[in-house]
Amino acid sequence: MSNSESGNVGIVIVSHSAKIAEGAADMVRQMVGNAVPLAWTGGDPEGGLGTNVAGILKAIEIAWSSAGVAILVDLGGAETNSEMAVEMLAEDRRGRVVICNAPVVEGAVIAATESSGGSSLSAVQRSAEEFYA
């Protein structure tokens, strides 16, 4: 996964399933393009279903942008492990990462669309969360 330094908000996709995470990332790339830093993580370290903090931290690193990073998660552990990963970030980065209350696939596409127009982290989050509004 290569990411150009576009200055746009980065998107991280966290699913229990690596296939879902990768598939959602494919949709973002094809529908929105390459102007948005993007990374995905899914599955436990043994290759089963699950999420893990180390994988999420690595994904945040890959998708990092000075504008911040928006994380899209699926269920339960994806959210709590993402929260844990955010807490483990350096202090100057912690405040620039948000976990969106949005469906993982649709939210990722919408968040990336918003980001590709140069929107701020809060605008990206707000747009993704419109799904539940």
Add this chain to the structure above:
Amino acid sequence: MHDANASRASKSFTTLTASAVLVNPVGLHARPSVKLTQCAKSFAATIEIALDADGPWTDAKSPVKVMRVKAPQGAMLYFRVTGLDGEAALAAVLALVHDGFGEA
């Protein structure tokens, strides 16, 4: 297939309106919605779409709202644009529709 007629807005900018038929096979589904909002976001002008000349109007810069319009193929899509770069914005979004969002 668009009729651009300008009408006076209450603000300092003229509100431009135009319409075009959605020619691409599946209408304004996910991918065209993303393209439309990306295009709309590249302009400062307020850009709104509707399925009827009288509205209700939807912010063309909101991908979620644009997808909720669920405009099918063959539908007439109305645009209402207000702003300094409104003319260029209207031309750009109309070109996208005429071009079938690059997939017709």
